Amino acid sequence: MNDVARLAGVSNATVSRVIANKPHVRPEVREKVWQAVKELGYRPNRVARSLRAQTSRIIGLIISDIQNPFFTSVVRAIEDVAHQEGFSIILCNSDEDPSKEQFYLDLMHDENVAGIILCPTREDNPNLQKYPLASIPLVTLDRRLVNIDTDGILLDNIESTRAVVRHLVSNGYRRIGAIIGTSDFTTGRERREGYVMALAAYGIAFEPELLIQVAPKEPAGYRATEQLLTLPQPPTAIFAGNNLLTLGALKAIRAHNLQIPRDIALAGFDEMPWSSLVEPGITVVEQPTYELGRTAAEVLLRRLNNPTRPTREVVLKGKLILRESSRANA
Secondary structure (H helix, E strand, O other): OHHHHHHHOOOHHHHHHHHOOOOOOOHHHHHHHHHHHHHHOOOOOHHHHHHHHOOOOEEEEEEOOOOOHHHHHHHHHHHHHHHHOOOEEEEEEOOOOHHHHHHHHHHHHHOOOOEEEEOOOOOOOHHHHHOOOOOOOEEEEOOOOOOOOOEEEEEOHHHHHHHHHHHHHHOOOOOEEEEEEOOOOHHHHHHHHHHHHHHHHOOOOOOHHHEEEEOOOHHHHHHHHHHHHOOOOOOOEEEEOOHHHHHHHHHHHHHOOOOOOOOOEEEEEOOOOOOOOOOOOOEEEEOOHHHHHHHHHHHHHHHHHOOOOOOOEEEEOOEEEOOHHHOOOO
């Protein structure tokens, strides 16, 4: 700013008024300042401006893995809403690692971001208690936190899972395997609960060997499917609890030269671009990913505008999309 003031022949205060687009600056002076800005390539210091104003226009976003297609639409929605309201996004991947999540949470607070949208690596994180939510609000996405009162945006995992299992049972499948994320996450625990509840509703006994809970990654889905397929009595259908687990299950089934759904049915979570393109198409629960992200951003912005309002939990519904992979066999 000193350099701009010297080149334009004005005071630092005048440069500041021009940059902030404040009134009471003559047009010819304003033009000289902007010309100096252009020649020097001057850009205001974001950190200094935030410290001076005690406000920030940055939102921190911590998700598990941007390579998971589930988050592509979620992140896009958050960025769209933030940009429309004059905010920018810092995106970080925790890789389901609590220590990495902690590093990024510390970074967000050091950077004095306006707020944080977090997909937690675990539901019980005592370290979050040290952060003053009154100064930097937190909204959880996709998963709950149980030890802190905060806004949350979730899917109705129990009912969505029950819908998948009900569909499989109604098509004649009664020995249904399930590959679900671990109970460290509320999503994994809730999808497990929905699976068990749906079986009970049809009088089907729960068999622990048919339920495998793993990290929600493609290799884990492959290995879990291998484990199910090598049982003395393998399942006649498999439900996979997210898109990466579904992909791992599909690859393992094909590695065993099994035909879907003639030899085994398959249904999963998350609508992917390939779900309808593979042969046969895969039955899935479509999560409202864009709406999840949009709602998370809007709730955070409302929190910034009204810090003392009561916290709220928004639960969205999934949509069951039926395809040939779960067709009833004659």
